[in-house]
Amino acid sequence: MKSGEILDLSAVSLARAIRAKKVTCTAAMEAVIARAGHVQPALNCFIRIDAEEALAAARLADAELERGIVRGPLHGVPMAHKDMYYREGVASSCGSKITTDRPAPVTATALKRLDTAGAIQFGVLNMAEFAYGPTGHNYHFGHCRNPWNPDHITGGSSSGSGAAVAARASFAALGSDTGGSIRAPATFCGLSGIKPTWSRVSRHGAMPLSFSMDTVGPLARTVEDCAVILGAMAGADPLDPTASQLPVADYQARLSRPIKGLRIATTRRYFHDNMDPEIESLVYASLETYARLGADIVEVDLPDMDPWGNAAFIIIAAEAAAAHANWLRTRPGDYSDQVRARLELGLGVPAATYLESLRLRGIALQQFSQAVFSKADVLHVPSVSFQTPTIAETDVGGGDTMIKVMNTITRLTRVGNFLGLPCLSVPAGFAKNGLPTAVQLIGRQFDEATLFAAGHAYQLATGWHLRSPIK
């Protein structure tokens, strides 16, 4: 198999080809490292590539395969990850100047579980500074660029994850999602991305931003990849007491559940406010595809969600400020203006308002669940309401328009974090400017399996996810 053919495989397809001995782990690793080096000058998606170690690990994986050893469902699949998942003894930059020389004290549970599944990490990816930015700008490592058009943003904070996977420079990548940081880059780069239910994946060894909103999940080329990768990572972890004890479904086995009769909700409220008409028509076309596949489309009315967006803002701001308070006092000059300005806001949140925001979450979840899940299995809504902006348009630094830009980008995603619900972003077509957009499917708590089945059926019917920005 030629290098380009290998790189066009999804992670799961590559794993199958490796197990069938149609491709060696070494050939896959060589191909992806070469592609990474080729796209890096234009996209700036990597912070570090560990070529020698990764090639050695790939050769070992080939030798294991020769002896009949298959580590797991991702045996030999090369992956790079957002540079905020710790490996003991190695510094994770977290996209910042501050942690660049700070060796990690532990290895992230998510990485350990991907290692166990057989994936091979070959590098770390650019990201927003401390995962606190939705555009893909990084004033320390340079801005990350969209492979579909490098003048445009990748979305963030998992910017390098979006750019590298879309550019076929990684077969999949971990992101993190606190207010939309997996779904925004998945949307703008044309990928599938899952923000799981809060607590579904251990956060041990993952850089904290907002402990009650942070989630760990993958960006990948297919929903099937997301299902397999999440399945490898999810589950209880004694090192993270907040990780759920609930059993993990076999997501891959349930991918081909029939869509006929699945109740898919649509709504005109909140998610369709101020929609770009071109994006909205793609969203409705996606809904029509589901109707053709036999899903029952149900219209639902939602409660007033604007205050939930405010509460999400307050929670993230307060929790992030608490995490960073020490460095804000001792190293304020080592933050970019934008991140410092956002963190400072959190120090001004009244304690009572923070607690009111937390108290609102259970009530909001009950109201939302009653409105949606009493009538439907999944809510189908846009991931963003606008066309992908340029890097220049959103280069607002720490100025007066910063919050408006941030809030506009995350308006449709951060409520999912506030409610703690699983949200799957799936490519839903391209605007006339050639840039992709997406819909998000929102499910019941811990019902990622239904989202994966719905997303997989859509991808079998459409093929938007198969388009590549690499000519």
Added chain:
Amino acid sequence: MSRKPATTQTPESLTAMLASVGVALDPARAESAAATLNAQVGGVTKAAAEISFETEPATYLKVAAGEAS
């Protein structure tokens, strides 16, 4: 009875609050930071009428963990 709009912070009060925890707020940012906070806090305050007196802050964690009855 009409509710007073929330005015959580003025530029001066925000600057003083951050100073009290050892952080110096850039004076050029104080006004927009205070306005942002007031808008966001105001939204939460509006919704807070729905929160009953007995609602515990920890409840959402149990709900989110799927352990609520």
